[in-house]
Amino acid sequence: MSGEFRNITVREEETLELQKLMEHVPIPIKESMEEPSAKVNVLLQAYISQLKLEGFALMADMVYVTQSASRLLRAVFEIERLYDLEANDIGELIRVPKLGKTIYKYVHQFPKLELSTHIQPITRYTLRVELTITPDFQWDEKVHGQSQAFWILVEDVDSEVILHHEYFLLKYKYCQDDHLVKFFVPVFEPLPPQYFLRIVSDRWIGVETQLPVSFRHLILPEKNLPPTELLDLQPLPISALREPRFEELYADRFPQFNPIQTQVFNAVYNSEDNVFVGAPTGSGKTTIAEFAVLRMLQQNPHGRVVYLVSRDALAELIFMDWHQKFGQNLGCKVVKLTGETGTDLKLIAKGQIIVTTADKWDILSRRWKQRKNVQNIQLFIVDELQLIGGEEGPVLEVVCSRMRYISSQIEKQIRIIALSDARDVAQWLGCNVNVTFNFYPSVRPIPLELHVQGFNITHNASRIAAMSKPVYNAATKFSPHKPVIVFVSSRKLGRLTAIDILTYCAADAQLNRFFQAEEEDIKPFLVRMTDKTLKETLSLGVAYIHEGLTASDHRIVEQLFDSGAVQIVVVTRDLCWGLNISAYLVIIMDTQFYNGKSHSYDDYPVTDVMQMVGRANRPLEDDDAKCVLMCQSSKKDFFKKFLNESLPVESHLDHRMHNHFNAEVVTKTIENKQDAVDYLTWTFLYRRLTQNPNYYNLQGVTHLHLSDHLSELVKSTLSDLEQSICISVEDEMDTLPLNLGMIAALQEIIFEDNILAAQLPNKLTVPNETAPKYIDPHIKKNLQLQAHLFRIQ
């Protein structure tokens, strides 16, 4: 209660009347009648509701209360106006010059935030909002403490419906920084004129900032092509391959091809067409890729194929599998690229089946003009194409565009088989409508039961703590005896979760309920185990896997889990792509991870979540699969939507143009500005510009809009490169590589960091011999440290 009302007391003779009023006021009052605050509240409400008063005593108080209240409210509103004044002006305004400074200080202690947004349509029904929050007040620890809480609200045009709400915690440490908050809001047709974005302080009255977001110039994306129906076909037997040595590869794996494999079989195995297959995780797309390889081997026993997968870990898994399948059984030379150009050139010279990730193939295929072994690829398979919308998307986009371009230049078909979890990349890769299969996410070989559990706790650590018991409950309820994989965001959490689960087991007096073998059986494995905690939990049936485990420990866990001895394994998020195990139940324990770069919690990419969900899939053992996804309540709808609908993908090439342009200038694919524009026409970006113009900051879809946008993009990218002395541009037209650009292209260094790294005497090496990632904080620090030591500016 404000100090203004300090002198108000409740007198004996008033209680009766106050009691009566209390029953009539619209908003119930919690405090007892003896409290002065209750009296003030009653009087205010009575005044607003125009209730009649009887006694004079109350009347006098009433006048005092209403007048003070209006003054207080006015003060709250007037702070707004004082904001723009200097200390002197404030002093003059209140005619107490001495107080000017003090009031100025207080006014600027109101936790005011500035807002700006960037809105992109993702689908016709979903907008992606990037909200930049800039604190605009003086932080005083005595007033503000260590953190200030706010609520972000998105309201519809009448401010009637809250479309999204989110908690935002501003910490003292970062009170000078901009904060980026990303979220999704729904839109409905017909398009409303605007929404309102508000950010309201959790503690300070009247502290809020509102930002209208106009939709006047919003262009929603084109409608997607309708998905492909799964036909009710008789599953094809393995013998459909009509070649005994091929059939043998599958004889002991599964009895027949599944419905999706059956439906695409003809297009992939019996034609030369480029084919696109979009189908959910776990639907057996690897086998579809194998159809294409087998077709090629049948038509041309010396044909060569590149299989592009998303991650190193996955490349390793596929390589081992194919080494067996195509190498030992069919006598083909299977190789996996390393990222080291010299070695890789030798590998592609002798390899017939080349397994690689996009970045490695990018480096090798850049100089395709000189490299016959790149030109004579016949089949190009790209897997997980949905990742084109993610972090590594631009590289994926560039290599696919390049393969199409090479094919057009050498006038020889390079057959493309594209596998994806998402849709609408087909046209770009030259797949005709009749060989484009966009299956619904629901057509999985075995049905998936998805439970999304919302937790209404915004503080991350508390929310994760609150999920601990529900994880245990979900396991015992949905999968008391079958294998369970739990995904968590960090190593530490992985270990803790395993221990927590065991603690709950102990509390239920069933300590080793998740251990399904004899102790003797696993002894030989335990002896070899190096991680001590893991050894303990493992012997009770709960294991964990994270990036820090030794390869051998990792393998032991997978083996024991696969054999069924260990029923639960907790896995860190990053490993979801290279996981060689699947389960009956998958539990995703929260969907955010700590991003050290932005000091904030970021959402997992949807593609990661889909990959995790896909681990719930054992087609030969189970008739169904289950997934429990635990997340913050405000994200529930989002996940429900995107896990049940197709995932839309957009290009991010325009954010990573510098590296690719630089590389193409060095290899002379781009020799002038016109080449650069032509280069872009082969990309997915080019296709999407007209499909979802607003996403790419295009204001229209006419030919003029498009060509202006492309020339501007080319112009600005090339001039950036020119300024950083990577290339030179002559006569405003021709592009020539310079030394620094050549070094950068050779060393595969990210644009911003290249200048620094290229000057270092010590070539950076990292343990697993992959190229160092310059965006990794520790590598960046290493660079900076070296730069400092060697006095490089």
Ligand SMILES: Nc1ncnc2c1ncn2[C@@H]1O[C@H](COP(=O)(O)OP(=O)(O)OP(=O)(O)O)[C@@H](O)[C@H]1O
């Ligand atoms: N016809 C089949 N019958 C039974 N199991 C099959 C069949 N085809 C593939 N599988 C099995 O299904 C599992 C999933 O296959 P695969 O990894 O190829 O799926 P995917 O569609 O590539 O999934 P992701 O998107 O996760 O990569 C594998 O364990 C595979 O052995």
Ligand SMILES: [Mg+2]
């Ligand atoms: Mg796959």
